[in-house]
Structure formats: structure tokens, C-alpha cells
Amino acid sequence: MPDNSLRLGVNIDHVATVRNARGSAYPDPLRAARIAQEAGADGITAHLREDRRHISDADIDGLMEVLSVPLNFEMAATPEMQAIALRHKPHAVCVVPEKREERTTEGGLEVAREENRLAHFIAPLREAGCRVSIFIAADQRQIEAAHRIGAQVIELHTGAYCDAHAEGRFADRDAELESLREMSAFAHALGLEVHAGHGLTYDTVQSIAAFPEVRELNIGHFLIGEAIFRGLTPAIAEMRRLMDEARA
Ligand code: PXP
Numbered sequence: 623m624p625d626n627s628l629r630l631g632v633n634i635d636h637v638a639t640v641r642n643a644r645g646s647a648y649p650d651p652l653r654a655a656r657i658a659q660e661a662g663a664d665g666i667t668a669h670l671r672e673d674r675r676h677i678s679d680a681d682i683d684g685l686m687e688v689l690s691v692p693l694n695f696e697m698a699a700t701p702e703m704q705a706i707a708l709r710h711k712p713h714a715v716c717v718v719p720e721k722r723e724e725r726t727t728e729g730g731l732e733v734a735r736e737e738n739r740l741a742h743f744i745a746p747l748r749e750a751g752c753r754v755s756i757f758i759a760a761d762q763r764q765i766e767a768a769h770r771i772g773a774q775v776i777e778l779h780t781g782a783y784c785d786a787h788a789e790g791r792f793a794d795r796d797a798e799l800e801s802l803r804e805m806s807a808f809a810h811a812l813g814l815e816v817h818a819g820h821g822l823t824y825d826t827v828q829s830i831a832a833f834p835e836v837r838e839l840n841i842g843h844f845l846i847g848e849a850i851f852r853g854l855t856p857a858i859a860e861m862r863r864l865m866d867e868a869r870a
Contacts (some may be wrong), residue, residue, distance in 0.1 A: 626834065626869065627837070628831055628836060628838070628839065628865055628866075628869050629664035629665060629837060629838040629839070630662065630664050630665075630839055630841065630858070630861060630862055630865060631663065631664065631665040631666065631667040631694050631817075631819070631838055631839065631841070632655075632658040632663040632665075632666055632667065632840075632841065632842065632845060632858060633666075633667040633668065633669070633819075633840055633841060633842025633843075633845075634651045634654045634655050634658065634666060634667070634677075634842065634846070635651075635667075635668060635669050635676045635677055635842055635846075636676065636842060636843055636846040637649050637650070637651040637654040637846055638651045638676035638677045638678065638681060639675070640846075642675070642676060651668070651677065651681050651685075652681065652684045652688055654846075654854060655685060655688070655689060656688065657854050657855060658854065658858055659689065659690060659691045660855070661854065661855040661858040661859055662858055662859060662862045663691060663858060664691060664692075665691050665692045665694050665713070665714070665838070666685060666689055666691060666693055666694070667693075667694040667696060667716070667840045667842065668681060668682065668685060668693065668695065668696065669696035669697070669718065670695070670696070670697055670703065670706065671698075672698055672700065672702070672703075679706070682695065682706065682710060683710075686710050686712065692712070692713030692714060693712040693713055693714070694712070694713065694714040694715075694716055694840065695707055695710070695712040695714065695715050695716070695752075696715075696716045696718050696757075697715065697716070697717065697718065698717070698718060698719070699717050699731070699736075699739070699740060699743050704746070704747065707747055707752065708746060708747065708750055711750050711751060711752060712752060713752070713753060714752060714753040714754075714755060714775070715744075715747050715752045715753070715754050715755065716755040716756070716757055716775075716777055716840075717731060717740070717743070717744065717754065717755070717756050717757065717773075718731060718757040719731045719732070719757070729759050729779060730756075730757050730758035730759040730761075730764060730779040731756055731757055731758055731764070732764070733756055733758060733764050733767040733768050733771065734763045734764055734766075734767040737767050740756075740771050741770075741771040741772060744756075744771060744772060744773060745772065748772060748774075753774050753775060754772070754773050754774055755773060755774070755775035755776065755777050755815075755817060756768040756771075756773045756775070756776050756777070757776075757777045757779060758776055758777070758778065758779065759778075759779050759782075760778050760779070760798075760801040760802045760804070760805035761805070762805065765805060765812065765814070766812070768814065769809075769812045769813070769814055773814065774814070774815060775814060775815040775816070776809050776814050776815075776816060776817070777817040777818060777819055777838075777840065778802055778805060778806065778809075778816065778817070778818045778819075779818075779819075779820050780802065780818050780819060780820050780821055780826070780830055781820040781821045782794075782798045783795055783798035783799055783802060783821075783826065783829075783830075784821030784822060784823065784826045785821065786798055787825060787826050788823075799830075802818065802830065802833070803833055806818070806833045806835040806836055807833075807835055809835070810835035815837050815838075816833075816835045816836050816837060817836065817837060817838040817839065817840065818830050818833075818836050818838075818839055818840075819839055819840035819841060820840075821843070821844075822839060822844060823844045824844075824848075824860065824861065824864055827839065827841070827861060827864050827865060827868070828864055828865075828868035829868075831864070831868035831869055839865065841861060845857050845858060845861060848860075
């Protein structure tokens with residue numbers, strides 16, 4: 623892959639959300655994952671939440687078996703999740719805040735305050751060969767802490783930028799974008815690989831994809847929603863096209 627490449631990780635959590643609404647086996651997130659990889663996803667992302675509200679343990683077993691692209695396993699920093707990750711040894715682990723949907727302002731992981739615990743938490747994952755990513759806000763303190771604990775990757779939280787755009791708060795949106803731009807460059811200069819995600823849509827993806835330091839975008843909810851209207855393959859193809867256009 624050329625150095626300038628930008629990977630697309632497709633998050634399939636919300637296929638499982640729809641499945642679980644009926645308590646049946648349909649629609650199957652594994653089928654979505656297969657379609658996504660054929661449609662150009664460079665990786666599949668799945669978040670095993672502590673309450674299993676969408677992705678299940680069996681989904682993770684299945685993804686580890688069927689995927690030909692890397693699995694990015696999102697999880698909270700708990701002993702239970704660490705044990706599951708160590709059993710599967712996925713290509714990548716992304717550590718995200720626990721119970722983050724209970725917060726009004728969804729943010730990234732508080733690394734700076736939990737540096738010691740998180741350093742011990744990620745060490746065995748790294749030793750097992752997983753690429754460890756930390757989901758954080760565009761905040762210099764958090765980035766420095768993520769670097770100190772030994773994470774190879776940070777994923778910058780794009781939720782505030784996307785929300786400001788969706789709500790027409792364009793001055794806020796532009797300020798968020800500027801922070802994301804500055805912090806992408808800052809993290810890259812520290813030697814961290816930079817990813818970004820949360821809330822990205824066709825309208826918001828290009829500004830982020832244009833940051834040269836960003837190597838991967840993880841996108842879920844919008845793509846699964848858009849799949850209802852145009853099908854999963856065309857929905858992903860259009861996202862890929864926009865990313866490539868922004869990058870060119
Ligand atoms: N990146 C991380 C770390 C996430 O937790 C999520 C949501 O699970 C995403 C990206 C994707 O966000 P969205 O579903 O809003 O595209």
C-alpha cells in the first residue's frame with residue numbers, strides 16, 4: 623500500500639442491532655461483513671459491548687473465522703474484554719470508554735487520569751500481537767498519555783464535529799475540525815498512527831479524509847442506515863469514492 627493510503631473500516635454493529643430487535647438470526651452481521659469486504663472495506667470493526675446490546679460473543683467467534691480482512695475489535699478496558707481479546711488475538715483492538723452512551727457529550731477515553739491502569743491493561747494485548755488503538759478526543763493531553771502508555775494508534779473522536787455539522791452550528795464545526803487537524807498532526811509527529819471515526823457521513827467524511835496523517839476511518843451507523851436506501855455495496859462504494867476523492 624502506498625504511504626498516502628486511507629483505509630476504510632466498516633463497523634457492522636448496527637446490523638446486529640436490527641437483528642436483535644427481533645431476537646432472531648436475521649440480518650446476520652457476518653453476511654454484512656462478507657459483503658463489506660467485497661465492496662472494498664479494508665477492515666471490519668465490531669464493538670462487543672458489556673451489555674451485548676448489538677454484537678454478541680458468537681458474532682466475534684464468527685468474524686474471526688470468516689474474515690479475510692483484519693478485524694478491529696472495539697472494547698471497554700475491562701478484565702472480561704481483555705480475556706476475550708487475548709483468546710481471539712484480533713489484528714487490532716480499539717479501547718473505547720465504557721458506558722459512553724450514557725453521557726450527554728460523548729467523548730473519548732480518559733487516558734491521562736488512568737494512565738497506569740491502562741498501561742497495564744494494554745501491555746498483554748500488545749504482547750499478543752494486537753495493534754492497540756485508543757479512542758480519544760482531539761486533546762493534546764490525552765494524546766500524550768496514549769503515547770506514554772504504549773498505544774500504537776489513536777482514533778480521534780469525530781462525533782462533536784459531525785454533530786455540529788448536522789445541527790448547523792458551523793462555527794463550532796469549523797473549530798472542531800481545526801482541533802482534529804492540529805491533533806492529527808501532533809499525534810503523527812509523536813509517531814502514533816492516526817485513525818478517526820464516529821458519526822461520519824457522506825457530508826462530513828471528506829474534510830477528515832483530507833488530513834494526510836489519518837490512515838484509517840471507522841464508519842458504521844451511517845453506512846448501515848444508508849444501506850437501507852441504496853444497498854450495502856453501493857453505500858460503501860460511495861463512501862470509498864468520497865474518501866479517495868478527498869485524498870487525491
Ligand atoms: N470508532 C469508534 C471507536 C467507535 O466506537 C464507533 C462507534 O461504535 C465508530 C468509530 C463508528 O461510529 P459510527 O457508527 O457513528 O460511524
